[in-house]
Amino acid sequence: MSTSLLNKDAWHSNMNIRALEKERWLTYYTNQANLPRNYCTGQVKLNCWNCKQPLDKMPAFFCMSCKVIQPPEEGITYFKIMDCDCTFTLDTQKLQKRYLELQRSLHPDNFSQKSVKEQEYSESQSALVNKAYKTLLKPLSRGLYMLELQGMHIEEGTDSGADSAFLMELMEINEALDEAQTPEKANEIGQDTKGKLADLTVQIDAALRKGELQTAKALLAQMKYYANIEEKVKEKLSGFM
Known part of the structure; x- marks a missing residue:
């Protein structure tokens, strides 16, 4: 009798945890979709390190007052950095455009004659933009990152069971x-694999939204397994050239 009660309590506990997890994600997903593009999640307004003027735009890559x-x-x-909606099906063309724009202005080569501090900030910002772009560009790393934002830390090589x-x-x-001769x-x-990846993209997006x-x-x-097959197809095709 006591074992039955314990099992029942454990079941209710798990259900409560799942409900809270789902509620937290739904709130986050909805809020992210409705936030203004330049919204800053922090409560404290930041000031420019150089001229001490408030930084109105977030993320602030440059001070609007002194241009530093x-x-x-x-x-x-990463979604805020790349000015993208927090969604699994984001616009990758817009992502690439944003990446090129940021790297043109943040690249360390532009700051070779500036102060040591500005050079350091340029290197940090440029590296961060690179990481954000690479993470959000591919569906697999993008999806894993979205789960990480909710506290689910998963490596891409994790066994799925x-x-x-x-x-x-x-x-x-x-x-x-392996046996393909042409x-x-x-x-x-490859085309069949692309179709499976497209279907998974729709399913993953729906699951995240729910x-x-x-x-x-x-x-x-x-998706990880099919992405690996897609890469093998590319290698196979290059072997025929």
Whole structure:
């Protein structure tokens, strides 16, 4: 009887944790989608390190008053840095455009004649923009980062605990790719893989919007395997050239 009660209490505890986790993500996702582009999550307004004037725009790469480069803002998300909506299906063309614009203004070569502090800030900002761009560019790293924002720290190489049917399917695809004797056959496998990745993208986006983080995690694990196959297809095709 006592064991039954303990199991029941544990079940309710797990359900409560999942409900809180889902509620927290839904609140975050909704708020991120509705925030103004230059919204700063911090409560304290920052001032320019050089002229001490308030920095109105967040993230502030440069002071609007004295035009001096600023240090990276602590705790700012990659989505804010790249001026993107916090969504799994973001516009990668807009992301690339933002990246090029930032690197043109922040690149260390532009600050070779400036003070040591400005050179250091340039290197830090440029490196941060590079990391943000690379993380958000690919769906897999983007999705894992979105989970990390909710406290789910997952490495890209984490084992998914995939079922045997899924692993068997992956083995068959890899074998077919190894045995492909023509670029047409390899390309056929590549196109099929792209279709699976596109379907997973839709499913992951839906799971994130619903706050179903464990589902999103499992789908991202599947995406990792198909992304690996996509890379193998590219290597196979290059071998035919």
